[in-house]
Amino acid sequence: xxxxxxxxxxxxxxxxxxxxxxxxxxxxxxxxxxxxxxxxxxxxxxxxxxxxxxxxxxxxxxxxxxxxxxxxxxxxxxxxxxxxxxxxxxxxxxxxxxxxxxxxxxxxxxxxxxxxxxxxxxxxxxxxxxxxxxxxxxxxxxxxxxxxxxxxxxxxxxxxxxxxxxxxxxxxxxxxxxxxxxxxxxxxxxxxxxxxxxxxxxxxxxxxxxxxxxxxxxxxxxxxxxxxxxxxxxxxxxxxxxxxxxxxxxxxxxxxxxxxxxxxxxxxxxxxxxxxxxxxxxxxxxxxxxxxxxxxxxxxxxxxxxxxxxxxxxxxxxxx
Amino acid sequence: xxxxxxxxxxxxxxxxxxxxxxxxxxxxxxxxxxxxxxxxxxxxxxxxxxxxxxxxxxxxxxxxxxxxxxxxxxxxxxxxxxxxxxxxxxxxxxxxxxxxxxxxxxxxxxxxxxxxxxxxxxxxxxxxxxxxxxxxxxxxxxxxxxxxxxxxxxxxxxxxxxxxxxxxxxx
Numbered sequence: 082x083x084x085x086x087x088x089x090x091x092x093x094x095x096x097x098x099x100x101x102x103x104x105x106x107x108x109x110x111x112x113x114x115x116x117x118x119x120x121x122x123x124x125x126x127x128x129x130x131x132x133x134x135x136x137x138x139x140x141x142x143x144x145x146x147x148x149x150x151x152x153x154x155x156x157x158x159x160x161x162x163x164x165x166x167x168x169x170x171x172x173x174x175x176x177x178x179x180x181x182x183x184x185x186x187x188x189x190x191x192x193x194x195x196x197x198x199x200x201x202x203x204x205x206x207x208x209x210x211x212x213x214x215x216x217x218x219x220x221x222x223x224x225x226x227x228x229x230x231x232x233x234x235x236x237x238x239x240x241x242x243x244x245x246x247x248x249x250x251x252x253x254x255x256x257x258x259x260x261x262x263x264x265x266x267x268x269x270x271x272x273x274x275x276x277x278x279x280x281x282x283x284x285x286x287x288x289x290x291x292x293x294x295x296x297x298x299x300x301x302x303x304x305x306x307x308x309x310x311x312x313x314x315x316x317x318x319x320x321x322x323x324x325x326x327x328x329x330x331x332x333x334x335x336x337x338x339x340x341x342x343x344x345x346x347x348x349x350x351x352x353x354x355x356x357x358x359x360x361x362x363x364x365x366x367x368x369x370x371x372x373x374x375x376x377x378x379x380x381x382x383x384x385x386x387x388x389x390x391x392x393x394x395x396x397x398x399x400x401x
Numbered sequence: 402x403x404x405x406x407x408x409x410x411x412x413x414x415x416x417x418x419x420x421x422x423x424x425x426x427x428x429x430x431x432x433x434x435x436x437x438x439x440x441x442x443x444x445x446x447x448x449x450x451x452x453x454x455x456x457x458x459x460x461x462x463x464x465x466x467x468x469x470x471x472x473x474x475x476x477x478x479x480x481x482x483x484x485x486x487x488x489x490x491x492x493x494x495x496x497x498x499x500x501x502x503x504x505x506x507x508x509x510x511x512x513x514x515x516x517x518x519x520x521x522x523x524x525x526x527x528x529x530x531x532x533x534x535x536x537x538x539x540x541x542x543x544x545x546x547x548x549x550x551x552x553x554x555x556x557x558x559x560x561x562x563x564x565x566x567x568x569x570x571x572x
Binding site: 114115116117118119357358360361362 | 405408409411412413415416418419420421422424
């Protein structure tokens with residue numbers, strides 16, 4: 082048991098970090114595919130070694146800490162995003178037996194950790210002592226906090242149906258029917274909130290390179306920038322695997338493939354969806370983003386919660 | 402909302418489109434015949450230099466990348482004693498080609514002239530002269546303009562026509 086546990090932690094970390102790095106390649110290839118280009122295709126087979134080249138480049142770049150910055154916080158901020166996202170992966174069941182922490186508060190832990198990710202943006206932008214970084218950080222904070230609200234509310238529908246915060250039990254509860262069918266509205270809201278949560282395009286308001294240079298990480302270079310970079314791709318992986326776990330039956334699937342493979346396939350479908358979103362969507366204005374969140378998605382998620390609860394009540398009454 | 406989904410779908414369909422990229426070093430893009438690339442000095446149909454060292458190209462050049470020295474052959478024919486183009490300065494505007502009265506200087510459809518050493522981008526006359534008539538085959542400036550040699554003025558020889566009087570309006 083103990084040995085198995087460490088193997089799982091090591092394996093999950095290894096796979097995740099490599100996935101996040103590989104997503105650099107995947108994203109560029111996919112974007113190129115959708116823009117009728119090739120993307121990186123020179124280094125190695127299909128250009129795969131671009132990941133290696135990028136990593137080496139990031140490691141050897143000058144790691145510059147601006148003299149006008151708050152140095153301790155400046156160094157601390159990029160670590161927060163990677164750490165918080167990696168912590169969230171602890172509660173995700175990748176397969177029938179591949180789970181780091183089988184906690185009964187798994188979903189709450191995920192929400193808490195993704196909220197902690199805000200700190201990285203706010204601290205990074207604040208410590209940079211740069212007006213663009215500060216603007217990006219402010220935008221990031223308000224965006225993530227407001228989208229967190231109905232992200233949580235959308236998840237409550239799943240919790241109501243499964244009767245558990247434990248992600249393993251949520252997956253088990255989807256044996257009969259994936260929650261995408263009863264919780265379609267919740268899925269849509271969670272997807273949108275997830276995109277905003279990872280501040281990916283089209284909700285990349287904190288970065289918004291055409292308005293804010295690079296937003297909250299404008300002053301970062303070298304591996305510190307790399308941490309934000311990896312954190313973003315880890316976030317994409319995290320939200321994709323959360324969508325799969327909560328709405329698409331996690332590792333459940335026809336038995337001819339092991340559960341882990343099903344999980345990976347489903348996750349990559351959603352990662353590709355994230356990239357497609359980036360390839361096709363314009364960035365909304367900041368006030369549009371806030372309005373959309375609070376005036377459309379927030380009421381919708383409340384409605385979803387109410388209807389789910391009502392249906393659940395009626396059904397349980399009938400069962401008695 | 403619908404338009405967003407539609408644009409996502411349309412972008413997704415681009416997966417099945419042909420890619421526009423030319424895989425450059427292996428696959429060359431077709432260059433138009435009038436592409437303004439590497440500059441060359443062409444020769445007339447008899448294999449002689451067309452350049453008469455009039456300095457018009459050097460005067461027209463907006464970045465002053467052409468330098469030459471005209472000199473005269475014993476028969477009175479002018480030619481450049483040296484002709485130098487600094488391609489690290491050249492902007493490939495083609496003004497020299499337009500200014501040239503003898504079609505000597507021409508821009509060719511060739512852009513692959515990159516060098517590791519900047520000094521190698523300075524082309525001397527032997528680098529510039531090509532063994533070709535370029536875009537105007539069969540053109541010889543002196544057959545059109547005539548040439549005065551010792552004892553014979555322009556257009557006086559048996560098979561020559563008198564030169565055109567450019568100041569006259571008559572045909």
